[in-house]
Amino acid sequence: MNRRxxxxxxxxxxxxxxxxxxxxxxxxxxxxxxxLGLNDPDPFSLFQKDKDMVVLNEKPWNMEAKAxxxxxxxxxxxxxxxxxxxxxxxxxxxxNWKLTIDGESVQQQKSYSLKELQTNFTSYSYQLTLECGxxxxxxxxxxxxxxxxxxxxxxxAKWTGVRLKDVLxxxxxxxxxxxxxxxxxxxxxxxxPNKEPISRxxxxxxxxxxxxLIAYEMNGGPIPLVHGHPLRLVCGGWPASVSGKWLQRxxxxxxxxxxxxxxxxxxxxxxxxxxxxxxxxxNDMCIIESMPVKSLIxxxxxxxxxxxxxxxxxxxxxxxxxQVEKMECSIDFGSTWQVCKLEKPANRLAWQHFAATIAFPxxxxxxxxxxxxDEHGKSQPMVLPGWNPKGYLNNACHRIAVKVV
Amino acid sequence: MQKRNLITFLSLxxxxxFLTVLFVAVTNSxxxxxxxxxxxxxxxxxxEKTIASSxxxxxxxxxxxxxxxxxxxxxxxVTQNRLSEAGWKATIEWMQETQNLWDLGKNEERIIAxxxxxxxxxxxxxxxxxxxxxxxxxx
Numbered sequence: 418m419n420r421r422x423x424x425x426x427x428x429x430x431x432x433x434x435x436x437x438x439x440x441x442x443x444x445x446x447x448x449x450x451x452x453l454g455l456n457d458p459d460p461f462s463l464f465q466k467d468k469d470m471v472v473l474n475e476k477p478w479n480m481e482a483k484a485x486x487x488x489x490x491x492x493x494x495x496x497x498x499x500x501x502x503x504x505x506x507x508x509x510x511x512x513n514w515k516l517t518i519d520g521e522s523v524q525q526q527k528s529y530s531l532k533e534l535q536t537n538f539t540s541y542s543y544q545l546t547l548e549c550g551x552x553x554x555x556x557x558x559x560x561x562x563x564x565x566x567x568x569x570x571x572x573x574a575k576w577t578g579v580r581l582k583d584v585l586x587x588x589x590x591x592x593x594x595x596x597x598x599x600x601x602x603x604x605x606x607x608x609x610p611n612k613e614p615i616s617r618x619x620x621x622x623x624x625x626x627x628x629x630l631i632a633y634e635m636n637g638g639p640i641p642l643v644h645g646h647p648l649r650l651v652c653g654g655w656p657a658s659v660s661g662k663w664l665q666r667x668x669x670x671x672x673x674x675x676x677x678x679x680x681x682x683x684x685x686x687x688x689x690x691x692x693x694x695x696x697x698x699x700n701d702m703c704i705i706e707s708m709p710v711k712s713l714i715x716x717x718x719x720x721x722x723x724x725x726x727x728x729x730x731x732x733x734x735x736x737x738x739x740q741v742e743k744m745e746c747s748i749d750f751g752s753t754w755q756v757c758k759l760e761k762p763a764n765r766l767a768w769q770h771f772a773a774t775i776a777f778p779x780x781x782x783x784x785x786x787x788x789x790x791d792e793h794g795k796s797q798p799m800v801l802p803g804w805n806p807k808g809y810l811n812n813a814c815h816r817i818a819v820k821v822v
Numbered sequence: 823m824q825k826r827n828l829i830t831f832l833s834l835x836x837x838x839x840f841l842t843v844l845f846v847a848v849t850n851s852x853x854x855x856x857x858x859x860x861x862x863x864x865x866x867x868x869x870e871k872t873i874a875s876s877x878x879x880x881x882x883x884x885x886x887x888x889x890x891x892x893x894x895x896x897x898x899x900v901t902q903n904r905l906s907e908a909g910w911k912a913t914i915e916w917m918q919e920t921q922n923l924w925d926l927g928k929n930e931e932r933i934i935a936x937x938x939x940x941x942x943x944x945x946x947x948x949x950x951x952x953x954x955x956x957x958x959x960x961x
Contacts, residue, residue: 474895
């Protein structure tokens with residue numbers, strides 16, 4: 418897909434025709450700039466996504482699922498949310514792709530080709546829950562700035578790759594290593610080649626976990642372009658922004674990584690809780706680490722009209738670094754709760770499946786609410802949790818509407 | 823005599839090779855052009871059709887908003903948000919400090935007023951009713 422090439426074959430007149438409007442400031446249009454109306458019109462075929470996925474933003478591309486689309490135990494590509502901060506890299510050459518490990522705290526800088534990574538190290542597969550830190554942002558009041566995710570910025574695919582800790586052992590890291598930061602091939606929206614759209618990372622302890630992968634496969638095939646082809650850092654249970662796509666370089670740092678979107682209000686929340694709408698100084702903001710406990714009812718789709726008074730529901734629950742210990746549902750707005758059947762995770766950091774049979778006492782309108790509790794006894798709140806400037810970490814319980822008719 | 827011809831031929835060949843290399847280098851460097859150029863001083867009042875296709879509400883200031891705000895990102899990144907005047911101002915400042923947004927000059931006031939009026943916050947409370955339910959029969 419080469420849009421630039423496509424654009425260069427068009428005359429201004431044909432661009433205007435395609436837009437259905439005259440390009441009134443065509444003379445000022447920067448060379449090589451493609452009007453947004455002409456962006457690849459069908460992201461669903463471009464990224465092999467289901468037509469029911471919801472596009473939040475075309476530039477950069479951001480797309481989310483709906484709860485009922487996430488019913489698979491392992492999320493297939495067509496239902497995986499897309500979160501981009503910059504532009505997707507073009508012309509990826511996998512035969513010359515290199516991963517370089519550098520930084521203040523490596524004994525030596527070292528690079529690996531894709532083939533070297535795959536042949537020199539043992540490969541592992543894990544189902545890993547990736548949830549955008551801003552999933553649920555749209556509910557915050559006062560509103561928080563950014564893509565207005567509802568509930569669909571979460572997935573649990575099977576990732577295959579080598580352990581970051583094995584690669585770091587091969588490189589040799591020094592005892593003063595504190596953090597790792599990734600660097601990727603995506604490009605900045607402004608077109609500035611010296612600017613990274615995003616360069617985040619995790620503390621060294623998280624980097625050395627068994628499940629932290631340098632992945633080259635997703636769901637048994639090459640990683641789709643929009644999800645990081647050919648190489649992606651995958652750190653399950655943390656905001657998905659730490660799982661850097663189109664991975665080219667990992668820096669082992671002797672301080673907290675200071676790349677793009679590590680500071681300010683990006684992926685950070687007030688260290689101490691604040692009242693909704695408060696201004697918070699940069700110094701009083703702390704980096705989000707593990708995601709909170711959360712769950713989704715993925716069957717049935719909200720809006721079911723039932724002729725019987727019995728309903729089977731199912732869904733998934735996850736708790737960042739922790740396991741989910743208990744799953745409950747309520748049909749009376751949280752007055753009483755029924756325990757659901759809950760499975761163990763396929764592996765650490767995989768979401769867990771739950772199911773329940775619900776009996777409704779009589780005809781009428783009901784809401785089914787779902788509430789997960791983690792192994793430390795923390796449950797999902799029924800209303801919005803603590804407000805924060807960028808609207809992260811909304812883990813309020815999921816609700817679906819049903820009528821018994 | 824023959825030697826002299828050979829020298830002339832060789833120097834011409836060398837010059838041709840040099841020019842070709844130079845041409846290729848210049849052509850390639852044109853390909854790495856900067857994609858975004860600010861249009862701070864050349865705002866054009868857009869027609870209704872163009873405004874309608876942009877996805878923005880047609881109101882005073884919309885031409886400034888379209889021409890400044892959709893060069894780097896889509897209109898939906900703006901229109902899905904609801905911010906106060908202070909919130910939009912802070913967003914513009916954040917883009918100027920970190921994302922290469924240019925000085926909006928005399929257009930800034932108009933842009934902020936347009937955004938705060940048409941994309942201002944509404945009170946949502948601590949939890950809204952379930953919205954947009956499409957009812958269907960489930961067997």
